[in-house]
Amino acid sequence: MFEVVMTMQAFSGSASRGGARLIITSGVVFILLVFYTLGFATNFSAILAIAYIASAMGLFIGWAKLAEPPFSLLCESQGIRYQHRVGSLLLPWSAFSFCAVPSIEGKQLAFIGFKITNYDLLLQGLPVRLAVRMMTEQRALYLEAVRQSCSSGQCASDLLREKDSFKTQSGQYSGVKAIFAQRMQRLAQASGFELLVPVNVGAEQAEQWCRDINKNRLQQLQQLQPSN
Known part of the structure; x- marks a missing residue:
C-alpha cells in the first residue's frame, strides 16, 4: 500500500493513526472526571484514581502518536528515506x-x-x-x-x-x-x-x-x- 506524494511513494504504518481522536476522547473524559470529583464525589476512591490514571495515559499515548511522522518510509529520487520522530535517514539506492x-x-x-x-x-x-x-x-x-x-x-x-x-x-x-x-x-x-x-x-x-x-x-x- 502506498500513496503518491508529489514524485515520491510514501509508505505509512499505523503508529501515527488515531492520535488526535485519542487525545480528544481522553481530554473529555478527564474534564468530566474533574467535574464529577468537584461536584459529586464524597471521597477520592480507588476507582476514581484508576479513571484519572487511564485518562492521563490516553492523553500521553495520543500525544506520542501525533509525534510520529505520518509516513515511515519515503521513496525519493535519491533513495529510500526512513523517518523517525527524532530524525530521518536517507539510504541511497x-x-x-x-x-x-x-x-x-x-x-x-x-x-x-x-x-x-x-x-x-x-x-x-x-x-x-x-x-x-x-x-x-x-x-x-x-x-x-x-x-x-x-x-x-x-x-x-x-x-x-x-x-x-x-x-x-x-x-x-x-x-x-x-x-x-x-x-x-x-x-x-x-x-x-x-x-x-x-x-x-x-x-x-x-x-x-x-x-x-x-x-x-x-x-x-x-x-x-x-x-x-
Whole structure:
C-alpha cells in the first residue's frame, strides 16, 4: 500500500493513526472526571484514581502518536528515506541491493530489512541522535542476534564489548557510528540484513512494501545509467 506524494511513494504504518481522536476522547473524559470529583464525589476512591490514571495515559499515548511522522518510509529520487520522530535517514539506492521481511530462526520480524552493500553511504548520512534511538529500540533484537552467534552460550560477554572505532575501505568512524556499524554486522549474521527498520503493518503488507521499494530502486538506478 502506498500513496503518491508529489514524485515520491510514501509508505505509512499505523503508529501515527488515531492520535488526535485519542487525545480528544481522553481530554473529555478527564474534564468530566474533574467535574464529577468537584461536584459529586464524597471521597477520592480507588476507582476514581484508576479513571484519572487511564485518562492521563490516553492523553500521553495520543500525544506520542501525533509525534510520529505520518509516513515511515519515503521513496525519493535519491533513495529510500526512513523517518523517525527524532530524525530521518536517507539510504541511497546504490547503498543496498534489496530489501525484504527478515526472520530469525524461522520467525518473521516486524521489520523491513535492507541488505547493505556500501556502509559509507549509510553511515555518512546517519544522524547520531537517530542512531542512538534505533540502537535503544532494537536492543532486544540485537541481544537475540548475539545469542545466535554464541552456540556455546559462553561468548556473549565478548560479543557485547563494542569498540568505539570502525573502518571501511574508504572511511574511518568512531563513537556512536562505529558501534552502530558493528551492530549492523551482528544483525546481518543473524537475519541476513544489516539495516532493520520497524513497520507497524502485517507481514503480507510489509512484503508488498518491499516489492514496491525494490522495483523503485531498479527503476531509479536504470535512470542513472548513461545511455549509449
